Amino acid sequence: MLKIGYFADGIWSHNAFKIIASDPNMQICFICVRRGSDDKILAKFAADYGIELFRDCDINSPQFLAMITKFNCDIFVSMSFDQIFKPQIIDLAPLGAINCHAGALPFYRGRNILNWALINDEKSFGITVHYIDEGIDTGDIILQRHYPISDNDDYNTLLEVAHTQCGVILHDALKMILSGKFKPIKQSSIDKYGFYCSQRRNGDEMIKWDQSSREIFNFIRAITHPGPLARAVLNGKEMKIKQAIYHPNAPSYKCINGAVVGLSQNGFWVKCSDKALEIVKFEYDGKIKIGDRFELYN
Incomplete structure (x- = not known):
């Protein structure tokens, strides 16, 4: 039985929760939502499954670490979570912490990845499950899959794919970890540079007509x-x-x-x-x- 601490938010995490919760070899021990989150669906999951729900927590604080120690989790999972995992919490789980990222690491680290993939005229986008380390989206890759982009696609259609497939690939990665029959891939073996994308802000939506x-x-x-x-x-x-x-x-x-x-x-x-x-x-x-x-x- 793989005991999981689930750090999550939004529809991505809802779909993933349903898949993981239906696996008899996995148990979600607690859910921690984003600070200020009003995610009623995750709250209902917690109530329905008898799972403790945490919110408005500093996940790296001694107080939070003391609260979750009792669960004896094997691994921590991040799905659309917004806090940095520092060594003190990563080391608390024997199998570490993993994250599901809607980008083809080591490329498209950072924020607003699906938007940037379309802006860059990519013909596919990736979803990557990777270990969390001291960097941001830099940990070793457990599993990565690619999905095509056509001229008929837009932000909404890519989101529809990602919302479904993030849960699928996360579950598959957890099964790989549970089996122990896989070898993590260092991102530097794919590309020694990679790149980060910055978060889009107000004003970035204005069209520049001097482009092609x-x-x-x-x-x-x-x-x-x-x-x-x-x-x-x-x-x-x-x-x-x-x-x-x-x-x-x-x-x-x-x-x-x-x-x-x-x-x-x-x-x-x-x-x-x-x-x-x-x-x-x-x-x-x-x-x-x-x-x-x-x-x-x-």
């Missing part, structure tokens, strides 16, 4: 619902852009970047640095006509 049509297409789909939506200003009014269509065979030519250069059945065309991009889903309180220009954002 492909770059702007990727940007729009990267932060569509449930993200903040790409923004642009036309005739002094803000527009929220939900979807664009990239036309690879459209001609490249010189013109004013950000100019509305055509109307279509579903929307309108805007000139980018190379060619025009068709905007098909948007929110805007005003009329759009050929010759209008979006304000250039720098």
Whole structure:
């Protein structure tokens, strides 16, 4: 029986909980949610399964370590948790601590990974289960899988895949640990550099029309619902852009970047640095006509 301390938040953790809790060889001994979390689903799981629930805790404090020592957990699992695991808590579990990360480590460490994968025009994204060490997303890899990205995908469709598959791959990794029949992979053996992605902030949603049509297409789909939506200003009014269509065979030519250069059945065309991009889903309180220009954002 693998005894687990579960540090979790959100839908990713809900799906994973159901899979792990249904495994007769695994037991979730306690749940620790994010500080200030109002995750009613995890709270209900805790009540239904008779599992102790912790919240608003400093997980590295002597007080918290004393509270969880009684559970004699074999391993700690982090799924969308927001605190750093320091050596004193990692060392408390004989099998250490692991994390499930929606990125293909050693690349895409850090925050807002699915958004950045789309912005970078990746053709796939990864989910990685790795050991937690003193760094951030730097521990040895237990299991990693890749999932394709097509031009029909956006932030929402990638989230749907990740919400389901994170639980599956986490459970598979726990089974590997329980069996002892695996060899962790050092991230440096994949790439000695890797890279981190920074957290996106307010203001990052503004479109820069001096980029290529492909770059702007990727940007729009990267932060569509449930993200903040790409923004642009036309005739002094803000527009929220939900979807664009990239036309690879459209001609490249010189013109004013950000100019509305055509109307279509579903929307309108805007000139980018190379060619025009068709905007098909948007929110805007005003009329759009050929010759209008979006304000250039720098």
